[in-house]
Amino acid sequence: MLVAAVIAALSWLLPRRVVDALAFVTAAAVAVMCAVLMSATSTGRVVEWLGGWRPHQGLAIGISFTVDQIGAGAALLVSIRMCAVLAFSPAYFQEEFEHRHSILLLVFLAAMTGFALTGDLFDMFVFFELMSVTAYALTGSRIREPGPLQGAINFGLINSLGSFALLVGIALVYGRTGALNLAQIGHAFAGHAADGLVVVAFTLIVAGFLVKAGVVPFHFWLADAYAVVPIPVGVLFAAVFGELGLYAVARVYWASFDGALGAAQPGLRSVLLGFGALTAVVGCLMCFLQQHVKRLLAFSTVSHIGLFLVGIALFTPNALGGTAVYVAGHAMAKGALFLLVGVIVYRLGSVDEEELRGRGRGLRVTAVLFAVGGVVLAELPPFATFAGKAMIEDDGVRMGFWWMPLLFAATSAVVGASILRVAGRVFLGWGPREPDRFGADVAGEVEVDDEVEHPPHRRTPVLLLIPVAALLAGSLALGLAPGLSAKAAGAGAAFEDRQGYQAAVLQGRDTPPPTVRPEPTSASAVAYGLASGVTAVGLAALALFRRRVVPAGLRRRAASMFEPAVIRFRALQSGHVGDYAAWFAFGAAALGGLFALAVK
Amino acid sequence: MTTRARFVLMAAGIAGLAALLVWGTGGLQPFGHGQSKYAAYLNANAVHQRHATNVVSAVTFDYRGFDTLGEEFILFAAVMGVTLLLRSQLDERDDAPRDRAEGRRAVDTSDAVRVAALGLIGPSVLLGLYVVAHGTITPGGGFQGGVVLAAAPLLLYLSGRYLLLKSVHPMHALDLTEGTGAGGFTVVALTGAAVGSAVMANFIGKGQMGSVFSGGTLPVFNVLVGLEVAAGLTLVLYEFLEQTLVVRRS
């Protein structure tokens, strides 16, 4: 059955000119396979040795696919989104949709599925590289403008640096353990105290994956790339790199490094929590400052990735399960929002908030869906984003991190507010004209998006809206699914069960998954969720109507106080790839130094 | 960011990273003493299990063949990507092709280079084919041989015969060859699943040790990879040359 999933993931290649329908069917087939796989893993792991090379006396010889619920879920999620994209693309691109795009998209899908399912460290590298290479080409595919080219170059250079860090980490691990299979590495590391090699290898591997995920200070490429990708591709990027990068961090930690670094867990937790919180805050602030809508969505992704990292960094089954739910809910909502931006471009031919103001009055369905998307990202109950974050922050509070609900509520409220503000301005024409808002002229936010050569269309084809509605409905349905938190916690516990993972891979023995006590959602989490939703609406209203609400004197004083800081803050995103590389070096060194302190 | 600020940030970062790397590599076995159990097992058993005397090939195409499948796709996707990125645009026209880039000082290819390049074309094709075919026995294999093969058109260009290169211009044939390479690899890998036990199972008879056809699926993979690499690299070469020598912005 796993074999079937692989076949589906790769069989696309046979016809040279893949028609859109065939591409869609393939993606749908992959989604079905992943769903089957996910139900099969509800009782235990599925291990498949490629080439039939089973371990010889506990020594892994071949490459394994080791699948558990979270891995299968990740694969399912990306294939669902690929379906939405492939359903959306033909109508959106019309005649300019090249067959090479479809092929690259399917390679991308194969890479993502392979990455989510594999149980081999080097294989992870190969598939991540496959994914990235495809992504560079897709990002830069609009070669007529300098923006996409620059975005793609920044993307490619910084991600390659991340890959090389990852590879040096892999070489160190192989030099020590002589193994590339995650379980085998875990077996070799277990029971030894963490020394320099373990810390440095872990640092480099984590840094490599965090670059891909877009965690501050490795996030600069992300906004540049997301802002310029063709919109349907942006749907895939939105959170694919983030979720798979973080998935890899969690996978590598739990399958391989937990044995050696387990003793230093509290220290590692604080380091990763710090990076996560920083990312969440920086992301949401930058998000609020944007007026290029795609870029705004890109920074909202950065903010959420920070929150996911917080969830993973707690190192508990509940929080990990919650993160998985959160990621799923977020991915669907963010995908839907990206597609809606696509609809806006299709109808109105722009992605600039100011240029669009009030022009979206006629697009009622689009407006409603857009606002719903914003609310989902603000974690309003009962959407899946809420269910997930409630699990994370409840666990956080139990462990003494009292600030965690505040962080979640505040950052997601700001993100939600940014999206609602756009909705208010574009679809209702609210708010004052402010073309040079927040020093945008100083920082020089250049309009880069004229991707539609054809004149704006008069009608929205239903085919553009169906995938959007389906994604949002999915987010709602997942949030309402009965017994969700118990299942997610169970999946989290199985994911974190290193001994069980090793036994399944190396000895082919299935051990019963550890049991977890699911915690009911606390009342305070619901309160925070509601508060965050209300704050989002309030903030959006404040942004739109502040001239009416806030007295002029106060506004001026606030402006003179914050404007220089805001300008300097935005200038950090300089568009200069050398800066980004310098941040990469600094970030990786800081991560390593902090890990070293944590282990000591 | 100012140049100075960038420099400070970078200096701190690189110093930190270098210190980390020195610390990390200090935990490795002393140089020259590394040997993993994995390697020991393969060196001891691969020849016997696979009838392939080149263990590296056995690892690449059999034990860790799935990596190579991914790698094939990387190459395939990249060639696809390069052709996508270097496609000619509506606002560009094709110039009459010339043998040198626009705005370059004209330097005629010297006779020595020309003779050497032309003379090497034949041997490089032959060597490439040999390396591909004997990949399971002696050093080499599909990747290496493919690169050597792709050197032939490059030599043709170096010898100052871009026009000749362009006139043979077998774009579609190359496309097809490349697709066959990548697609064939997948087909053979999946046939393993259908006929044998698992994806990439080695389902062909392993043959006489030391002969060209030993190693079961290994030589097949070698040839397919050779095709893919040679065609892919040549395509990339064509695209770059065409962009720099022919296509002009109108």
Add this chain to the structure above:
Amino acid sequence: MSHVAYWLTVWLFAVGLYGVVTSRNYVHMIMCLSVVQSSTYVLILEVGYRHGSTAPIFLDVPVGTPAVDPVVQSLVLTDVVVGVVVGALLLSLALQAHKRTGTLDPHDLRTLVG
């Protein structure tokens, strides 16, 4: 001093990264990136090296002769392909950027800011 050989990796990584940060030309920068990448080749091959062994090819020598690690060679093969491919893609992007804007300097090619 038996670890000095590994410092080559450190040096290549650091010097390549320095080049990427300070470069004023995309083509040069991409070359610097490949210097960073070569640090990975060196390290991967080094961890598999063993004094006094031959290549893991048992055509002229019997099985059981000490040989270096075949796995790392296979990994480097993959790594090299990745390097070639990333280089080709980035160069084609740089080529197009030059064609569109007339510059290869990252200081001048800045359309995405803030």
